[in-house]
Amino acid sequence: MASHKARHPSPIDPFAGLPFASTLRRGTEVGAELTATATVFGEMALAAQQTIALRLAMLAEAVTDPATLADPEFRRMGWEKLEAAAAAGTAMAEGFRVVRDGFWDWSAKQTAANEEAALRLIFARHPGEVATAQNRYAEATLDAAEIAASRLALATSRLAKLGLGPYHKAASANAKRLSRAAGRHGSAA
Numbered sequence: 001m002a003s004h005k006a007r008h009p010s011p012i013d014p015f016a017g018l019p020f021a022s023t024l025r026r027g028t029e030v031g032a033e034l035t036a037t038a039t040v041f042g043e044m045a046l047a048a049q050q051t052i053a054l055r056l057a058m059l060a061e062a063v064t065d066p067a068t069l070a071d072p073e074f075r076r077m078g079w080e081k082l083e084a085a086a087a088a089g090t091a092m093a094e095g096f097r098v099v100r101d102g103f104w105d106w107s108a109k110q111t112a113a114n115e116e117a118a119l120r121l122i123f124a125r126h127p128g129e130v131a132t133a134q135n136r137y138a139e140a141t142l143d144a145a146e147i148a149a150s151r152l153a154l155a156t157s158r159l160a161k162l163g164l165g166p167y168h169k170a171a172s173a174n175a176k177r178l179s180r181a182a183g184r185h186g187s188a189a
Helices: 002-007 021-064 066-070 072-122 127-188
Strands: none
Touching: 021 066, 021 072, 021 127, 066 072, 072 127
């Protein structure tokens, strides 16, 4: 047990004390966010598939009984898509700010690294200082790019989840409502 504590000083943070711990933490956060977004997408896809199947059954029934075309469900089909598209567009427009901010933050860090490298190279007095300036520039550039890539991946995944949200809500509600209606209809027959 003592050796475990020496390698991992924090029982809460499994990356504590490891090289590149912040990179590992960011990678884990990105992976969890992408998994959450994929889960929302998967749930929405299943609900949409169920809704399509149930609505196709309703349309097939309308072939033999045209009076069923008066069912409000047929009007709801178009409006709910328009409502979901409007809500998704609004959510994504508001959420895009985070993506934009991530890009500008990376751009500012890259510009600062460029300026620092230029000044260090201009005032270098010997080859060792040139090598040091180049190493610091490479480190700053790679750190900024890694942080920006993680931030942009998180922001983009969250943005996708914002856009999927209204569709997920509508598809899930439709699947539940239509399944209940099909169950009542099937039990009455």
